[in-house]
């Protein structure tokens with residue numbers, strides 16, 4: 001693996017971990033952090049933000065994406081997700097569909113508190129995204 005890629009992976013994992021530390025998740029106690037790498041090598045992260053209504057909860061991946069788009073980024077190459085669990089947590093279907101709008105080729109990596117990782121292209125996680 002080229003060293004620039006290892007550096008990106010380390011930065012992305014750190015950004016996802018830092019985002020998880022900011023999670024507002026008093027209802028589930030399940031903190032999620034996500035970090036997106038833009039095609040011009042910027043990292044934008046986000047955490048899940050829960051709500052007393054439950055249904056209005058925002059997932060970490062969509063918070064990171066919304067933040068990035070609002071900052072002017074529309075092209076992304078990689079996403080890291082961190083949860084403090086024994087096994088990695090994949091993005092939910094809703095997040096995958098929203099990510100597919102901007103980055104159908106996105107590389108997704110989920111990391112956790114063990115060595116286990118879950119990795120693949122967005123189309124591995126969501127093979128038939130709805131597109132128009």
Ligand code: THU
Nearest residue numbers: 028030032048059060091092095
């Ligand atoms: N969650 C995410 O942040 N990302 C996902 O892809 C799945 C679920 C959050 C939502 C909620 O705050 C908590 O995890 C438990 O479902």
